[in-house]
Amino acid sequence: MCGAAGLFETAPRASPAAAADRPPANQERPMDDLFHNPPRTIVLATDLSARCDRAFDRAVSLARRWDAELIALTVVEADAAAQQREPLPAWRRKATAAELAQRQLRADLAGVGIRAGSRIAHGEVASAILEAAADSGAGLIVTGLSRDETLGRFSAGDTVDRLARRAGVPLLVVRKRAHGDYRRIVAASDFSDASRRALETAASWFDAAVLTLLHAYDPPYAKLMDRSAMREDFRAVAVEDCERFVATLAPELRARLATRVELGAPEDLLDDYAIESDSDLAVLGSHGRSALYDIMIGSVARRVLEQTAIDVLLVPEPKAAGSRAAGV
Incomplete structure (x- = not known):
């Protein structure tokens, strides 16, 4: 659930699946299996x-x-x-x-x-x-x-x-030196299918890590708004959207997920939150309904990678991944 306080504690995580159950490495895998x-x-x-x-x-x-x-x-x-043609002794x-x-x-x-x-x-x-x-x-x-x-x-x-x-x-x-497994992961979300896939991928791949969903809402002309009225209205809408999104997640994912809804630019908030929470991995969907996830806009992707000091995992949207794999 996403409330006004923004941050909630998580429940214990499940243990990883046994590696012995995996099929051979060269066997073709469905796209859903590839990410999950x-x-x-x-x-x-x-x-x-x-x-x-x-x-x-x-x-x-x-x-x-x-x-x-x-x-x-x-x-x-x-x-x-490599281009030298004249024969020479090995030494x-x-x-x-x-x-x-x-x-x-x-x-x-x-x-x-x-x-x-x-x-x-x-x-x-x-x-x-x-x-x-x-x-x-x-x-x-x-x-x-x-x-x-x-x-x-x-x-x-x-x-x-x-x-x-x-x-x-x-x-x-990778930005940071590895000191064991990733312990705290922040997943940026705009509540799109792309950000859902990124969150689910992180939850599956790093099943012992603490997960936080971070939603940054940045309404137009925010600096001109009355702080006590219009900004609170925008926040209420963002919190409601967050609650609806979290309600659609699998129960085991909801049980281990904390949420935070904040005003500001996503690239700024990601870095600030990573420092404040001691997170060691940021997770992003590579496509979505907001500029943050439209990696086709190189300047936006570059700002995220420039400003976020921790490791970043970019997860492509399923449809985009399928098109790229097919050479489209």
Whole structure:
């Protein structure tokens, strides 16, 4: 239930499903199953720099928890050593960028204690990542790329934007160092089907975490309103919408869900609430009826990723995911 106070306590969570009950990793999965059950294959997109170590650690942690296969992927450009045609003794031949990357990936994956493999790709970065995810049947893409950093000649911000627009599976952008499982998750919601899918995915994948639904209402000309009248009217409508939305959720999800309804821009409130509540993961639907969830508007997605200091999980809308998977 969503009341004027906004925040409610949650009930104990159920235990995770046994990994042994899962079908083979390469078996095609229905879209609903893909999102409602933890992925059996994870693609980690890394540029092999120290800034991607946090994403590596998180991807390994998730693969271990879900008994999933991890595919570590890096995209390299052709270099002079790869194009060299003159035969040279082995000791004089310089290793190509692809060979060096393969060595590092293998060294990083050695001894992690999970099913893992590496892949080297060439070309446009986002396209190569999406191709690897499609080829492997991955249910999650993990990356640690940040807006002001680069991957080859491509900007990492552009790469994340392209992945957010085009990925048919959830995208996890890692910011923080992994200290165990995600403990507190805030799911932004505009009460659309997209935000419902994002919330349900987070609840299923992270079944031991405390969940909070955050709804940000930002009425037009809010700064010009009388605080004691019109703003309260807008809040009452938002709270009522929240109550109706929560009432449609599965009972087990309602039992573990806290809610908060606040006035303000979603990207601002997400960051503020994450700090105040010590949340370690924000969850968003990639499409919905408000600008926050329309990831096709790159500037909005970028503001969320820029301003939210914690890890962000972007979950595509079912119809959009199906279209992307079909190459539409």
